[in-house]
Amino acid sequence: MTEISAIVAELRDRAGKGAARATRREGKVPGVIYGGKQDPICIAIDPRVIWAELHKPGFKTRLFDVDLAAGGKHRCLCRDVQFHPVTDQPVHIDLMRVSADAVVHVKVPVHVINADKSPGVKAGGVVSLELHEVEVTCAPDLIPSEIVIDLAGKDVGYSVHVNDLGLPAGVTPYHVGAKAGVLTIVPPTVKGGDAESTEA
Template sequence: MSDYAVLEAAARDRAGKGAARAIRREGGVPGVIYGGGQDAVMLTMDPRVLHARMRKTGFFATQFHVDVAGKKHRVLPKEVQFHPVTDDPIHVDFLRVTDRTRVTVEIPVRFVNEEAAPGLEVGGVLSVVRHTVEVATAAGNIPEEIVVDLTGMEIGDSVRIGSISLPEGVRPTIADRDFMIASIAAPMQIVEDEEEDEEDDEMDVPTVAEDEAAQQDDEDGPAES
């Protein structure tokens, strides 16, 4: 059995909005495990446990064992609903999976060897188009990350999905084009803009006192000789 992280949960015997609200009032997060041709399992989770896991990269592509009353269920997080004001989790759905369950997940992208990219060494900027790539795969074959090697990349070079070696059976869900993941762009030219800003700052701008003096002269009219 694979060594999946364990999420502790308590069983709940009532469904419905009223029961869910009662759980939230008590400080819990209601949830459900479904799929795999088995009955749904209703549960309650500690929000601190959920928060701790969600802060880590790739939460929705990570498999867990959810322990409900001593029975472990192998799952993938499917959906988390959040409160519209507090942004606290208010419900979590888990999909029960096996190695052969077909799933669609977002895989995080990690860039390596930035120091070996000449384009970055001369001041170029890594412009990331996609921090994750959605793929279709069997649950037993989900990659932890997609690694992009920047070695040798110059300004103007780009990385597209077609140049990435994915594990066998893992396919991007966008199949009709060779989409871009990142590129190395030229450094932004901001010197001229800064000089223009400095020139604007140096322009003579009348002070409040000068404006008031000018208005007073207009009201008094020309001085008598």
């Protein structure tokens, strides 16, 4: 089951750049909730709430129940957060409504574990991660928080393709072939001098 986080936001009565700047002057982050065959809603969120959620794993694979008080609750996925180019503070957030019967496209991060227990890595092999995230389609409550690849006991030459990931039932890769490479443990690079010595 996908994790659901509850956050509180406020309704904004106006859209546009001027209204967004006014919201920022008040110390809030402007945003919008859209989709779900409903009209967009302009919102404002405390930046501390956004930072707290950003520092939790799987920010863009978790569902959010956004409580707007009089505006009701909206179940959403975060589609984008824009940051100030100098201060790195969040300046805008886009949230997309989802319903239980919807099919969503989500990029799920790939997480590698136990590289220190891999004989191939211990021998100098290098973990080449070709896909840092895999885009999938599924129902909102089936979104994986991450895709884990365990390298314990794996040697040089070990490789993982999309069809090896063991995605949960109902979760389908999108825009990537089943044979697409995700990870490989490649041999260590041999310097020219070492190679010549070996041949001699």
